[in-house]
Amino acid sequence: DPFRNDPQRDPALIQHSTRPCNSETPESALGSYITPIDKFYVRNHLWVPEVRDGDSHRLTIELFDGEEKDYTVADLRKKFHEHSITATLQCSGNRRSHMTQASRPTNGLQWGTGAISTAIWTGVRLRDVLADAGLDVQDPDEEIKHVKFIGAEAYGASIPIDKAVDRHGDVLLVYSMNGQPLPRDHGFPLRALVPGHVAARSVKWLNKIVVSDEESSSQWQRRDYKCFGPNVRAAQTDWDTAPAIQETPVQSAITAVRHVKADKLQDSALARVYSLDEDSVVLEGYAFAGGGRHIVRVDVSPDNGLTWLQAQLQEDGANLGAYGSPEDRRAWAWRQWRAVVPATQISRKFCVKATDDSYNVQPDTFEPTYNFRGNLANAWHRVCSVSD
Template sequence: MATRKLFRQFWRPVSKLCTGELAATPIRRTIQTSAKHAHPFPGKEHIRPPPKRNGQILALTGGGVLTIILGSQLAYPSHEKSAPAPPPSHETTTNPRTLSEPETQPVLKEGIQYYRLDEIRSHDGASARPWVTRGTSVYDITDWIPAHPGGDVILRACGGSLDPYWDIFSIHKRKDVYEILEEYKIGEISPHDLVDGKLPAATVPDPFIADPERDPRLLTLTARPRNAETPSEGLSPFLTPTPLFYVRNHMWVPPVSADEHSLTITLPSGDEKTYTLEDLKSRFRTHTVTATLQCSGNRRADMTRAVPDKGTNGLQWEAGAISCAEWTGVKLRDVLADAGLDLASPGPDAKHAQFEGAEAYGASIPLSKVLDSQGDVLLAFGMNGAPLPADHGFPLRVIVPGNVAARSVKWLKKITVSDEESTTQWQRRDYKCFGPNVAKPDWSQAPSIQEMPVTSAITRIQRPSSGGKVNVEGYAYSGGGREIVRVDVSIDAGKTWAQAELMGDEGKGSKSWWWKRWRFEIPDEGDRGGEVLVKATDESYNTQPEDYRGIWNQRGNLSCAWHGVHVGPGEGVKGGKGGDGGGGV
C-alpha cells in the first residue's frame, strides 16, 4: 500500500521529466501529504528545522550527565547537510526472489524526516551540530550543550544513542525528562538501519565503575549517581559518623590521585598559581572547623506531601540530607593572598570565587565570604580526623560554612577569582527559589541560594519498653553561623508549645556553623497520640514558617516549614528506623 502511494505521488513529475516538461530535481526522503506543505527543491530547505523552544525545561537536583535543563527560548537554524538517500535493496544469490514475490520495503510514514545512521554518526561531539538519538528518534542538541550541567561529558553520546548512557544514569528515566527531550526532536532513524524496528545494541564504558563502596545503612535515593540520606542513627550524634554522612553526587566519583592532584588559582589579572596537596599542607597554617552541610532539597518530600496538587521537581529527600562533621584544611583567604590577591583591596573585578571540580561540577560564592576573617572558608583535606573519603571530595574540597552544601565543591581542581558568578547550571539555574505563584521562572531574576534559612526536624521518638514518658529528639540549624537559641515542641497541633532542651554541643570555628541537637519529653498525661510538631528560632529571631504553601517553589528548595511526625497513642513512630524499645524515626 505504501509503495502504491509513493508511486502515485511521484508518477506525474516523473512523466513530465521524461517528456521534458520538468527539470530534474532530487527526490526528498520526507513524504509530504500535499503540495501545499512541500518545500522547494533543490537546497537545504527540504530539511525540517528543529522546533522552537517555548516551554519550561526541567532541572534535576542530582545533577547528572544528560540532565535536561530549565531553559531559555531558543530557535534552531536549519541543518546544513542533507542525509544520503536510502541505498537500493539487493537481492541475494542464495535466495533469489521470484517474479511473484514483491520486494519488501521499509514503511515510511508521511510527514516524517528520516536520517541514516552514517549521517547521525557524523554529528558527533566534534561536529558543529551534535545530534543524539533515543529509541528511533533523532535530536539536535547543539544549543543545549554550552549549558549542560555535566560539561563535556554529554559529547560522549553525540553521534549515537542516549539509551546506553541512560541505562547507566538511570536518574534520567523520568516522564518529564522524556517530554522535554521531545522538544529537540528533528526526525527519525531510517528504517533501513533498524533491526526488527530497533537499533543494534550498543555499550558504553561505565563511569561509575570506580565508585567507592557505601555503608548499607545509608538510605539510597538514586544509585547512579549515588544520592543517599543519613539514617536516624547517624542524625543522633553531634558529629555524624563519616560512613553515615549523607551523599550528594551529581555524577560519578572521579578517580583522583593525591600525589598527582593539584589546585590552580586564577586571579582577575590572569595570573595563575598552582599548588600541590603537599604545598597546601606544608606552607599554610592548618585549621579545623565544625560545620553542618545541608542540601537545598533537604525535606523536599515534606513540601511535596503538603502541596500534592503542585508537587516538586527533584530528589525527594526526607530529613536526612544534612550532616555535621569536623573539617580540617587551610583557609582559602591565606592561599589567595599567597597567590597574589590583595585582600585589603582586591579590585573591582574580584567579586566572586568560582570553584571547579574534577568531574565538571562548578559553583561560586561571593568573594566577601572568603575574605571575611571570620568566614572560615576552608580548602579541606580532612574529615572527622581522617583524610577525606572519596564520596566527600578526596583529596581536596572547599568547605563554605553556613552556606548551602552545593557551594562546597568536591574534588576541587580550580579556583577563579572573577567579576561574575560561576556560569554553571548549578549556579545560574538549579539552586534558586521563586514565589509560589511562579510556574515558569525567569532564572536571571533570582539570586543564587547561599546562606540557609532556619530549619529543624524530629529524628527519633522513643518510648521506654517499661512505659512512661515519650522521648523526642531532633536537630535544628540555621545558616550564616546564626546560633539556634530556642526549639519549640507542640503535641496539640500547634495550640500550645513547650521548649525543648538544647544539648550542650560546642564546635570549632569563628561562628556557630553547626547544628544544635535537642530533646523533649512528652508527659504521661500528654500521650494521647497525634502529630508532634517542632519549630526552631535562631539568634536573629528568624523562625520557621508554619505552612508549606507560602514557601512552595517548583524545585522544592529550602523546605523549612514546621516539621511534624504522627504518633498513635501508646506507640512509637510507625515505620520508624531504629529506636530503643518502641520505635524511632
C-alpha cells in the same frame, strides 16, 4: 561507564539513586553529633573522579588579571596554617519530600530529614591561599565580586568574594574529615568547605579556583539552586530574576520519637537521664541555622501547634568549638535537642520549630514557601504522635 569506579557505600544509607549516588543519612545516625563518615549523606551530580595520588593533585588559582598559580595538596599542607572547624552541611533539597507531601509535586530528589550531616573538617583557609597567590584579601579590587570553584568532574559553583576573604568566614580548602583523609565520596583529595552556606557551594574534587566579576556560569549556580514564588511554574521561569541560594534559612527536624512507660523506667537508659514519673514521649532532633547564626531556641508542640514546650539544647558541640562565641556569627554546626512530653498532653501531631539569633523562624506550613524545585523546605516538621 564513568560510574564503574565509584566507591562502595554503607548499606545503612538511604539510597535515592545509585548513578549518580544520592544517599541520605538514616535517622539512627542523625542522633550522633558528629556524623560517622560512612553515614554522612552523599549528594553527587555525576560520578566520583579518580585521583590516585592525593598529595600531587594540583589546584590552580586564577586571579582577576588571568594570572595563574598552582599548588599541590602537599604544598597546601606544608605552606599554610592548618585549621579545623566543626560544620554542618545541608543540601538545599533536605526535607523536599515533606514539601511535596504537604503541598504539591516538586522536581528533584525526594529527601527526608537526612540530607544533612556534620563533620570536623581540616584544611587551610581559602583566604590565606588567595593572599599567597597574590590577591589583596584586605581590600580586593572593586570589580571582583565572586570566587568560583571548579570540580574535577565538571560540577562548579561560586560564593561572594566577601565570604571568601572574610577573616571570620572560615572558608576552608579541606583535605581531612573527622581526622581521616577526605573520603572519595566527599571530595578526595580536596574540597571547598563554605560553612553556613548551602552545601552546593562546597565543591568537591576541587581543581580550580577563579577570582571573578561574575558568578559561576554552571547550572547549579544560575539555575537549579534558586527559589521562586508558589505560583511560578518550571516552564515559565526566568531564572535570572532570583538570586542563587547562599546562606541557608533556619531549619529543624524530629529524628526520634520514643514512647516511655513510667512503670518500665527502672530498666530504661532514659531513666538515668530523666526523672519521669508519668508516661511520656521523648523526642529528639536537630536544629540548624545558616550564616553562622546561632540556634537560640527550639520549641516542640505535643498537639500540632496549639501549645508548646521548650526542648533542651544539647551541648555536644561545645568542646569542639562548634558554636563559636555568642557574640560572633560562627555557629557553623547544628544543635541537637531533646524534649520530654507527658503522654497526657499529646494529641494529633508533634511539631518542632527553631529560632535563630536574628529571630528568624520557620514557616508553619509549606504552601507559603512552596517552590517547584522544592528547595529550602523548612516548614515546621510534623510527625504522627500515635504510638505504634
